[in-house]
Amino acid sequence: MQIKAPRGTYDILPNDSAKWQYIEKIMKDTAEIYGYREIRTPIFEHTELFERSVGESTDIVTKEMYTFVDKARRSLTLRPEGTASCVRAFIEHGVYSGLMPVKWYYNGPMFRYDRPQTGRYRQFHQFGVEVFGSSSPYADAEVIMLLAEIMTRLKLTDYELHINSVGCSLCRNAYQQKLIDYITPLRAALCRDCQLRYSKNPLRVLDCKTKSCQEAIEGFPTIYDSLCAECREHYSAVRDVLEHSNVSYIHDDNLVRGLDYYTNTAFEVHLPGIGAQSAVGGGGRYSGLVAECGGPDIPGVGFALGMERLLLAVETLTDVDLNRFQSGVDVFIAVMDDKYEPQAVRILHQLRQADIKAEKDYVGRSARAQMKYADKLGARVVVLLGEEEVLKGFFTLRNMQNGEQVQVKSQDLVHNINRILLVD
């Protein structure tokens, strides 16, 4: 039986990986302009890290983690998100004793046992950033502005930015009780999931996607009305910065995010055009997370963008020529007789050392077939290597665009090739 990629995973073949590289480059360059530096963490971590950080009652921890026991009986989990690992690394390496704030970005695969559909996979990729060590609302605003800038540079300007404040642990606890009191008499109308979780985690009901749940709780008390003075001030400062910076947003009372660690600012970015899974990214502030994971009491704020969903959107753009990012072949060395193969290899090496993308045939094609192959590869110049050339010490260069042929001395080869390549 043929072995296929596991359900919810897929291959990124070379034609597609050019698109990935395009998106990744924009994200990386933009993050670096904003002063973020890359961190790479392991793909798997101790299970406890996610239980403690993401939260034991969240969907991710209760249903979606790829957890396994290794040969030494440790419980390990393929990372379902990136923040927990950043926090662990931040503590483990004592990064907090250096200059603050610490600004990191990451990019890599994440794993969740989700029901696969368009825009939702079991192995997916996130680009994310984290800022540690600042409780200023300006840090929240900067993170949101970086997200907005990435969307703009990707030409995905029809995004919707939703923001809310989920308060600090004090105002949130008071609010949760208020919400439970409100929901309890309505609970029969909720979906099964919400019936089970509303008393433990009432905020989840607010962002449940089931229509009946949303109808049942209509008119619910908003968290905004329960925010303490400090949280309200923080939220209003974030909104002020966004307004001054012309970043448009929608205040969204339903936005609470699916991870337990958020405090104060929470936000999500949606692209309405990409289907049911329209959230392309989200994030927020997490004041207690570093301490919860065994570190000092240092706040953080960050976001994660889902690469697959961004790709879906970028592919619909008509003014971005993704083929431009394919790495093709510039020069093809056509060998007219097998005995000149060693010379061909030497030229190939010489051109590649001069940063010219060069290729030759490796499957014994005839001279004619080599020209056809060169054309298929998109080569713009063919170097013809036959008896006359070798005996007289020159090369024939064929410009594949206009069919012109010139003869050049071997010492002028690179120079002449570059001249043709630069003209186009």
Ligand code: AMP
């Ligand atoms: P979250 O960590 O759940 O806030 O997710 C942040 C972003 O990652 C989402 O907005 C999605 O774009 C993306 N994402 C989350 N889960 C998946 C998944 N199973 N498949 C593809 N993308 C995902």
